[in-house]
Amino acid sequence: MTVIIDGKACAKKVIEELRKKTKNLDKKPSLAVILANNDPSSRIYVASKERQCLDLGFNSCVYRFDENIKQQDLIKLIHELNENDDVNGILVQLPLYKHLNEQEIIELINPKKDVDGFHPINVGKLNCNLEPWAICCTPKGIIKLLKEYNINLVGKNVVVIGRSNIVGKPTATLLTNENATVTLAHSKTKDLKEITKNADIIISATGKAKLIKANMVKKDAIVIDVGISKQISGKLVGDVDFENVKNVASYITPVPGGVGPMTIACLMENTYELFKLQNQKA
Ligand code: GUN
Numbered sequence: 001m002t003v004i005i006d007g008k009a010c011a012k013k014v015i016e017e018l019r020k021k022t023k024n025l026d027k028k029p030s031l032a033v034i035l036a037n038n039d040p041s042s043r044i045y046v047a048s049k050e051r052q053c054l055d056l057g058f059n060s061c062v063y064r065f066d067e068n069i070k071q072q073d074l075i076k077l078i079h080e081l082n083e084n085d086d087v088n089g090i091l092v093q094l095p096l097y098k099h100l101n102e103q104e105i106i107e108l109i110n111p112k113k114d115v116d117g118f119h120p121i122n123v124g125k126l127n128c129n130l131e132p133w134a135i136c137c138t139p140k141g142i143i144k145l146l147k148e149y150n151i152n153l154v155g156k157n158v159v160v161i162g163r164s165n166i167v168g169k170p171t172a173t174l175l176t177n178e179n180a181t182v183t184l185a186h187s188k189t190k191d192l193k194e195i196t197k198n199a200d201i202i203i204s205a206t207g208k209a210k211l212i213k214a215n216m217v218k219k220d221a222i223v224i225d226v227g228i229s230k231q232i233s234g235k236l237v238g239d240v241d242f243e244n245v246k247n248v249a250s251y252i253t254p255v256p257g258g259v260g261p262m263t264i265a266c267l268m269e270n271t272y273e274l275f276k277l278q279n280q281k282a
Helices: 007-022 040-056 071-083 102-108 120-127 137-148 168-177 192-196 259-278
Strands: 030-035 059-064 089-092 157-161 181-185 201-204 222-225
Touching (some): 007 040, 030 040, 030 071, 030 259, 040 059, 040 259, 071 089, 071 102, 089 259, 137 168, 137 259, 157 168
Parallel strands (some): 030 059, 157 201, 201 222
């Protein structure tokens, strides 16, 4: 029997744990979100991040900008948020408008407020298997899901498809730190099927609808789908041809309801962890 991994239930567990830990605090963790793009999905993501903060009683402030925003305006805002003791986490929703320099903005965030774990200091710590101030939310959520289902990673052949800084690369790093044997495949990879066929675990993060077909998956492999695309009908689908692959896989995540809810839960956890870090008594 194939197990459909329930990301919603696992995310709820993380959230309820956080609710317990934070309900009696005098001061609440606080998240600042910057939205400076025209992307409809970003708007939906940011709204759910805001909703989840509200639900937990965390403070959240969303800074929304139209395309007239200048790099200098964002730089000034990041400096202000870095200096503001009432802000624990700073999240810059990516991508930014094309005329803005994303990397410059990310590097200006105080690494101890970098709730996404995108700052080079946090990326570097992750690469050295040292403890980053925050770990990127989607990769952290994927590892939590696998652990929740007692999936052993040691020595497993894992293929991660997609090499983004947000998902693919940090996921490959986290899995390496967990002692998996990791292949990072991408758009220039030759004969993807040859690689996926040998994988114990497939993690796909490309945004290409139904890229992973049943004949690319080894019997009883574990399949984690990070992709999300909207079909013309409006239906949301992942990178994985779910209906067919579920007959081959031993565990599989659905879209929606798989990795997505874990990303937001881990964002809340990171916000709380940064709050604790910043409120530690010397
Ligand atoms: N854009 C897509 N995913 C993410 C994410 O996890 N964090 C940020 N900041 N932007 C994103």
